[in-house]
Amino acid sequence: MRNILALIQRFYVTLAFMGLLALSLFMLFSSNNYHRSAFVEHSSDLVGKVYNQRDKLAQYLRLGEINDHLALENARLRARLPENYLLRDTSTGDMLDTAGVLRYRFRPARVINATINRDMNYLTLDRGSEQGIQKDMGVIAGQSVVGIVTSTSDNFSIVMPVIHSNFRTPVRIKGFFGQLTWPGGSPQRAQVDDIPKHARIMPGDSVTTTGFGFTFPAGQLIGFVEEVDMLSKESFHVITIRLSTDYRKVNYVEVISDLMRQEIETLQLRQDSIDGTDRP
């Protein structure tokens, strides 16, 4: 017994080191894929406030640029007012259709912190569950895709952007469906797989969302094809795209909630129970 005590006394620093190392590694690996989620509820309100202050300052310095963006967006929206359209054929009434039912609701939010130089990047928004933000909602800026909400606290939420090594979303290029991933490295480029070789994809083609699932409406811009790998022997293209969102400058975003999600899910569940199969 005395020997053990003597041993502990001699190596207590190393033992303390082992203990603290085990504790911190446990913290790192016990949290799931989105490491942060488990802790965000405790920390992000305080840390969020600090970031919020910083962002206020940084934003002040960029007011000019933000103004330009807003002016551009105003112009684009104003161009879509019904008064600007001449209805040549009154029988269609497409522009003034009131029979449509609202499916997507957009909530504005501000990015108060963003990392872009990591493998797993995150954005912090200044809106949380009390403002109606929920997990799995899509986030866009202007017309282009930013990411997906992964966790929320009362007043803040965390977004996994396209530039996160776990990000996946189905995309469409010229009517073909592929899978978007981010291989790391540049925050301006991503990769699209699963597009068959017979599709004639050219640099400059636009990459958009499919509208499958409940995250993004169809046709939201993700980026443009930059390079198509012709050499690979696989039967699918490896396509490098340039993202249309500049994560270094993203500031105002909109969070999308799908108002019909529940109805569609219920319908799919009912069909599954009729078929007697489980949807994966």
Add this chain to the structure above:
Amino acid sequence: MALIVLNNLLRILFLILLQALVVSKILLLDGLILPWIYIFAILMLPFETPRWLVLVIAFGTGLVMDYFTGPMGLHTTACVVLGYMQPLIQRLLAPREGYEINERPTIQKMGLPWYLTYGTILTLIHHVVLFFLEVLRLHDFFYTLIHVLLSVMATMVLMVLGQYLIYNSKPADL
């Protein structure tokens, strides 16, 4: 004594905020160069700090850093390793007559060559643990290696310049 403790605590807090709010926003070569200057706080602890205390301070510093940039445990792990190694490296690099009482490892006290050796070894240890834990993917090995080396250089440049800026004209301070 209380003043020394307060001084070190304030330095840690200041460096963490500086890291999270300013330095982490630096984006050079698509994020290939990413300095982590907050470890300067651990490198600056006085020579006679007990080893267990260095460990605990490093652990706490990493924990607070993780609250700012996540994922939880990443900086904590790297800092614990750094806190364990710091006294060992100091002992390894000790001059023949040992360190003076109440001294701190600064360029002014120890000279530039000594500081470059000391700082580079510890920064390298910290950055290797940090970056390789963050990626954990083998095919990125060389990319991560270059990432580590360039970032170590950037961290060292900032730390050395920072010391010349802050401590230059002052005589012995805390």
